Amino acid sequence: MLRIARPHLFAFLPLLVAGFASAIALAYAAAIFSPVMPPPVGLQVELFQPVPDPNWRWLVNRHHSIGHTCMVFRRASRDTPGGTLAFSTPLSASSYELPSWSAIPARGMKVDDHAFGWPLRCMRAVQYQPQDRTEFRVIQGWNASSGEIWLPRRVLPLPLLANSLILGAMLWALFIGPRLWRDLSRARRGQCLKCAYDLRATPVGSPCPECGSISEHARATPAPPF
Structure with missing residues (x-):
């Protein structure tokens, strides 16, 4: 037998190689055909920085659709109005990969962390953008000419291997x-x-x-x- x-x-x-190609193709398909900003999942959550900062806070919101998950981080002044906050005791700064940069605009920073793939998210595209849309703009992904499609180029090795298998x-x-x-x-x-x-x-x-x-x-x- x-x-x-x-x-x-x-x-x-050879089918493992085909699985690897399929994982990449599904990630790009999710980036192209899913909404730029999927519907939000749950309430916005206030997340403090690892180092106590009395003047700034993170506002974290999760958006989700098939093959596409987007974590939106807004670093705003604690005096900034707007948004519904849900305080969750188990949530800590280590629960998310907080974005970092060398310079922080005075009016805060918005970071859209897009993850694509199926069944696991295996590729990412990250956009850093201040709220005042000034010169602090860094894009880690291929941006379509329309400005509405983010094609990822950062690979997440373990999820990509799992998807290939x-x-x-x-x-x-x-x-x-x-x-x-x-x-x-x-x-x-x-x-x-x-x-x-x-x-x-x-x-x-x-x-x-x-x-x-x-x-x-x-x-x-x-x-x-x-």
Whole structure:
């Protein structure tokens, strides 16, 4: 049985490459076809800096659609009005990767952290933009000419590897799994793996009388006595 299954198992290697390509393609498809800013999920959460800062705060909001999750960070003065705050005790600064930069505009900073991919988010595009839209603008992603599509170029290695394995396994189950199940079923019934001819009376090592191929059963299983 292992000898029958081995070629089908080796077929997973090229399908793993196909899974990697599919993971990249799905991430870019999510970037192109999902909303630029998906619907918000939950209430806005106030998040303090790791170092106590009495004058500034983070406002964190999560947006989500299929294949696309966006974390919006707004670093604003504590006197800035607007927004619904939900205080959550388990939430801490270490729960998110807080953005950092060398200079902070006086009016605060807005950071859109887009993550794309399916089933896991495996690529990112990050936009840093101050609220006053001045010179502090850094884009880590490919921006379409319309300014409405963010194409990621930062890879998240572990999620990308996981997506490659998951999608490769799905491709294997779709294209190789049925053939392996068919061959194992025929071998258990003593049939030719190619044409399903009954080989139980065929001498060991002899070709199949129907199609001429030599199956695992014909080589490994002796003919029953009469």
